[in-house]
Amino acid sequence: MFFNSPAVITSLGDFIKEIMNLQGFNNATAYFQWYRGHAGLNWELIPKIQRSFTSNDEEELFRSERYLTNDFQARASVLPTAIPKPRLNEYASWLTLMQHYGLPTRLLDWSRSPLVALYFAVNEKSSWDKDACIWVLSPGRLNLSEHLEKPTLLNNKEYENSYIYNMAHNTITTMIYTAFRRWELSDNPDAITPDDKKFNHRFNTLKGKIAACYPTEADSRVYNQYSVFTVHNSLRKLTDFCDDSTLKRLTIPRENKKTLLRELSICGITQSYVFPDFENLASVIKDYYQV
Numbered sequence: 001m002f003f004n005s006p007a008v009i010t011s012l013g014d015f016i017k018e019i020m021n022l023q024g025f026n027n028a029t030a031y032f033q034w035y036r037g038h039a040g041l042n043w044e045l046i047p048k049i050q051r052s053f054t055s056n057d058e059e060e061l062f063r064s065e066r067y068l069t070n071d072f073q074a075r076a077s078v079l080p081t082a083i084p085k086p087r088l089n090e091y092a093s094w095l096t097l098m099q100h101y102g103l104p105t106r107l108l109d110w111s112r113s114p115l116v117a118l119y120f121a122v123n124e125k126s127s128w129d130k131d132a133c134i135w136v137l138s139p140g141r142l143n144l145s146e147h148l149e150k151p152t153l154l155n156n157k158e159y160e161n162s163y164i165y166n167m168a169h170n171t172i173t174t175m176i177y178t179a180f181r182r183w184e185l186s187d188n189p190d191a192i193t194p195d196d197k198k199f200n201h202r203f204n205t206l207k208g209k210i211a212a213c214y215p216t217e218a219d220s221r222v223y224n225q226y227s228v229f230t231v232h233n234s235l236r237k238l239t240d241f242c243d244d245s246t247l248k249r250l251t252i253p254r255e256n257k258k259t260l261l262r263e264l265s266i267c268g269i270t271q272s273y274v275f276p277d278f279e280n281l282a283s284v285i286k287d288y289y290q291v
Contacts, residue, residue: 002242005249005250015114015118032139035116035134036134036135039122039127066179069103072098092166093217106232109227114136115267116274120274135248166215183200221277224276
């Protein structure tokens, strides 16, 4: 069961103190952490593609996802843009783009910055009447618990192989393959290549897994938000299986949201920082001058 911190966050100082406490700041072997802010305390910790999905059939979910991703890819491929688009088979890059432009995907956004996560927890004016929370994840512990790689056997001793991958790594591209294409090994033995066998082995090993990973695309939004992801190749929920050393939750009382937002602004964590484009810059200036 995840750890529910009893700390009450009333100020930015309280928040930073509690983050240092959760990190085990004086412990040299402490795992580093990722953060996610929820404007509503009871919001589920699941990717957007799952939020309106009511069936327990994973294949049905993945099929629904493929309609979205393939339609986006087909239409985006002919859009004139200043930035070069990924090649059609670069699924990791496409999924990152889709996530950051609001398409429901199997990715769940996290940040390496607790301040960015706090901004998302307190910024939404329509949710100022709700308690908020910050989820704190140890990505290395998550990947270790999911056994994404075979252990190494050395001198009759097993060593776990646990890494936090880039999305372009074979492990992650295998986990996101069904977001774009359906996979089934051919019934014809003569049609099966050695690469097919390798992929099929990885595919079956990684079914039902959730993994922490880094993004492939590095635009200004990804950079400023310190963006990272968990990839959910599964209908399982982190809150159902992560222990208290892997997943923690900090509660933010609703009455403290405005104060925390002002304190973040003083520290430079504003709408135009988190979303660095002209539209959001204009919005910040309008709010400042109350026009």
